[in-house]
Amino acid sequence: MTNTQLSLIQIDNYGPWTVTPEPRREMDLQTLQSRLFADLAQFVGSRDGYVFFTRFDNMVAVTNGLDEADHELLQESIANRYPVTISLGIGVDSSPIEALEAGTAGLQHAGSAQDGDRREVLAGDALPVSDRTDEDLQIAHFDVNDATGKYTDRLNEFDSFIHIEQGYATLMRYLREEYGGLSFFVGGDNIISVCPNMGEAGYRDAIRHVEQEAGVELKVGVGTGRTAHEAGFAAKHALEVCREHGTDVEFDRVYAEVAND
Incomplete structure (x- = not known):
């Protein structure tokens, strides 16, 4: 049986930020998104995970093997180098879509993606080491x-x-x-x-x-x-x-x- 751990990566308050104090140049936004994806991919990839860009302001990572401390370190690294922060929702399930639903629910429960007061949320629990298998x-x-x-x-x-x-x-x-x-x-x-x-x-x-x-x-x-x-x-x-x-x-x-x- 599979045991998929997925992490939803969501840029905090990104929509309002792109037009504050006025609309930002589109290629500047595209550059930021592409660099952010590259850094996320490098961080998660160095720990044997995968990251997929989906809509860029929301990304999905396969994070089996990464624990809560790894997720916290990722948030700290992004906050230190970017004008935006990220929130992370972790979900684990034998069904990939159910794992993503769980991670999504954790972030949605904490507040809207465009809520200026919701920043660097880390919701959900990683798969315990004792429960991991070679067929996850x-x-x-x-x-x-x-x-x-x-x-x-x-x-x-x-x-x-x-x-x-x-x-x-x-x-x-x-x-x-x-x-x-x-x-x-x-x-x-x-x-x-x-x-x-x-x-x-x-x-x-x-x-x-x-x-x-x-x-x-x-x-x-x-x-x-x-x-x-x-x-x-x-x-x-x-x-x-x-x-x-x-x-x-x-x-x-x-x-x-x-x-x-």
Whole structure:
């Protein structure tokens, strides 16, 4: 059974800040958001977690292995280097969407995201070390089949982007509604999904649904591990097996087991 720990990262009072005392230059805001994401990714990634940018003012991190002290240190680091602060909501559940719901509820209970008095909230409890296992996370790494040949080398960039995003949106909605999984676009033609304990049939159904609804063909490598890095790296190895053998779905539990030794 999976035991996913997710942390909702929310910039405090960001909307009002962007227009106070007057609207700020858009590229200055984009620069701040991108640098903040990079620093968050570096901090969480150095502790074997993953961060996904979602809407940038709200980000989702897979934080198995990070405790409350790590989260507090992250908040302190951001407050020392940015004109904004962040609040964090931690949730743990076998279902990724339920873990995110728990983390979200903790922040919402503390106040609105645009409440100027709500700053640096840390809500929720991390997964105890005694409850952690080598199968806490299942990460799926999806890739579009021959995206370069079908889109990049044939269409202009915007139309290529439309095709990739339609495939992503279809997959994102399907995995969330059918399995409680969370999917994130990570650039190029790659999508990373944090999933419950799904089997091969579930992934084949997802791939079939995306092809039927969006006309985008996918393949996926799936990995299991104690941290996002372990599970995600195993998924990358499994995806390479897909590319090598021309298959649609591959699991790499063996690599995850070796990585944990």
